[in-house]
Amino acid sequence: MEQLALLGVRLRAAATFEQFEAGPNAAVLAACEARVRERGLAPAFIWGVGRSGRSHLLQAICAAATTAGRSVAYLPLSESWCQPGMLTGLDKLDVLCLDDIDARADDPEWARAIFNLYNDILEAGGNLVMTAGCAPAGLTVALADLASRLAACLILQVRLLDDEAQGRALQLRAAALGIELPSDVFAYLYLRLPRDLGALLDALDRLDAASLSHQRRLTVPFVRSVLSLSDD
Numbered sequence: 001m002e003q004l005a006l007l008g009v010r011l012r013a014a015a016t017f018e019q020f021e022a023g024p025n026a027a028v029l030a031a032c033e034a035r036v037r038e039r040g041l042a043p044a045f046i047w048g049v050g051r052s053g054r055s056h057l058l059q060a061i062c063a064a065a066t067t068a069g070r071s072v073a074y075l076p077l078s079e080s081w082c083q084p085g086m087l088t089g090l091d092k093l094d095v096l097c098l099d100d101i102d103a104r105a106d107d108p109e110w111a112r113a114i115f116n117l118y119n120d121i122l123e124a125g126g127n128l129v130m131t132a133g134c135a136p137a138g139l140t141v142a143l144a145d146l147a148s149r150l151a152a153c154l155i156l157q158v159r160l161l162d163d164e165a166q167g168r169a170l171q172l173r174a175a176a177l178g179i180e181l182p183s184d185v186f187a188y189l190y191l192r193l194p195r196d197l198g199a200l201l202d203a204l205d206r207l208d209a210a211s212l213s214h215q216r217r218l219t220v221p222f223v224r225s226v227l228s229l230s231d232d
Contacts, residue, residue, distance in 0.1 A: 011074060014201075015059035019172055023165035025053070028156045032057050035095055035127040036064045043118065043128040045150055047135050048158030051198035054131040057158070058097040061129060070094035077110075078103040084113035091120035095127045102132035102139055105150075111143035118149050163190070166197050173201055177208045185218045192229045203227055 022029045028046060035041055048054050058074055065072035071093045075082060078100040090096050096117075104110035121128045132139060135157070136150040161169060167186070174181040181204075193199055207218055210226040223229070 011059045011062055012056075014173060014176055015056045016063050017060045019176055020053065020056055020060055021161060021165050021169035021172055023161040023168075024159045028057065028158055031154060031156055032061050032129065033064070035129055036061055036068055036070065039094060039127060040125040041127050041154075043122070043130065043149075043153045044156060045136055045153035046129065046131045046156045046158055047133065048131075049160065050133065051196060052158040052160055053197075054158055055099050058099050058129060058131060061095060061097055065095045073097065074099065077101055084109050087113045087117045091117055091124050091126060093121075093126055095129070096121060098128070098130045100132065101130045102134065105132075105146065106140040106142050108142040111141060111146045115143055115146040115149060118146070161197055163195065166195070166200065169197055170200050170204060173204050177204070179208055179211060179218060181218060184220055185223055188220050188223060192227075 017029065017033060020029060031044055032046075035044065046054055046057060055076070062072045062074045072095040073090055073093055074097045075086065075090075076099045082104070098114070101114065105114070118128060130150075130153070135155060136147070136153065139147070139150065141147040141150065167190070170186070170189070171181060189200060189203060193203055207223060207226055210216070210222075211218060214222075216222050
């Protein structure tokens with residue numbers, strides 16, 4: 001996926017709706033897809049623990065909106081280079097995705113900027129989607145008016161996938177990368193790596209790069225070598 005020209009943010013190529021294994025999060029996925037198709041929907045607040053797929057969903061919205069010819073931007077607020085002034089003018093977009101607002105909500109300048117943007121987007125008829133590591137009620141917010149706005153959002157929780165759904169997600173990524181994931185390799189990864197989807201997907205990306213570099217197919221010995229795993 002190309003950079004979003006507006007903010008110069010590079011999105012992950014795999015972060016699409018097609019590559020999101022919904023599992024128990026079908027309603028969250030549907031709400032995100034709706035914000036690409038329609039304008040003027042209620043602001044959405046998506047929360048979940050780390051590596052639950054929040055950022056994937058926001059970037060998938062951007063990918064789908066770009067394909068649909070809509071104006072969109074993604075801003076990862078946890079990044080140190082983000083400044084409150086970067087929110088100026090974003091209310092004119094069809095869709096705006098603010099990732100990790102919990103990283104900034106306790107700052108008075110940021111809270112005021114987000115509050116103003118929230119109101120301006122609603123007035124302009126655009127869609128705002130935000131994420132955080134907890135529900136609005138658990139946030140420390142420097143501005144009471146912003147806290148009330150966040151509480152009024154469509155609040156959606158992204159739940160972690162069980163082992164079966166994680167397996168489907170891993171196979172989806174392998175198919176997207178164009179690599180064969182034999183059953184013995186799949187079982188080996190599940191046996192040796194943490195039951196964490198982010199860790200599994202990161203490992204698969206590393207294996208893909210190594211496979212291309214060495215012109216090797218994925219086998220258990222090759223996986224063991226690339227990931228420096230032990231059979232102890």
